[in-house]
Amino acid sequence: MNNKEYKNIEDTHITISELMLPSHANFSGKIHGGYILKLMDQIAFACASKHSGTYCVTASVDTVNFINPIEVGKLVTMKASINYVGKTSMVIGIRVEAQNIQTGETKHCNSSYFTMVAKNDNGENARVPGIIINSQNEMRRFLEAIHRIKMKKNRQEKFDIDNFKPENHLDELRNYNVKINL
Template identity: 75%
Template sequence: MKNKYKHVEETQISISELMLPSFANFSGKIHGGYILNLMDQIAFACASKHSGTYCVTASVDTVDFLNPIEVGELVTMKASVNYVGKSSMVVGIRVEAQNIQTGNVKHCNSSYFTMVARTDDGKSKQVPGLILDSDLEVRRFLKAIKRIEMKRKRQDEFDSDDFIPNDYLKELENYNVQVNLKK
């Protein structure tokens, strides 16, 4: 692939959907799983638009449900590519819900989906680079790098064969946990 770059704004996507009773749980709030499904769809669309190819979800980071979404509210999701690697992209998604009668808008969720571009035979495919045109875009790219570094560090520390739980017991003293390790 020729070294090609795209502006962040070229691949931004926004979708809106009215929340129906069929999307709600028993307490009348919209199922978190339904919202995650919509987020996965917009992440796919955004990543595919950037890469020009089929993409798959590799991971989802930082899913915090900040405010409940009610039946009858208009949910808008905004997605943009915040980071690109060789074949991967981090798509940032912001979820807002608007009461269409009052006009009040609330931030309900922000999340980061790592998507990987694939060829027709399922192999990873190189994606275009990213052109950063604003301080916000630079900040988002750098935050994605830091999340990736923290994830790798956490995996290296806790997933290694030489991990020794006893080295960490002191850190657990202020938590609501009882440790009963067999010797």
């Protein structure tokens, strides 16, 4: 591959901000998690499409942790960055912060990882450019993504319906609030 087939991570960063309105609130008066996920999916799409130069689709969403609730009237800022690239897929790291626009106080509300797949005009998977790692933080994020991908594959294999044997897990379940009636 030549240098045109690699991009600097910072060249595909995306940041969006939106004021949270009462129409975005759930029944408890906090911003609905589904609305935040929708915004996260949009910024993941924008970041992946900017990197790949193609249309992209969401393949999976990993590790969605709602750390702090978001209040009506807060300015929500989402920052997206390419953390990992494969042949046709990209992992987009997203950080969500809510700011009180009167005081300037900012709190971290959510972090998540979206796996996006590039598509060509025929809807087939399309090759994506590689990334150029320019910092220890970018390297750490890339390696973290590799480990998350490996853990996910291991979990899928371990609990695959064709390979799963309940008797191998009975001892593991004894310390949990569960009654087994097989």
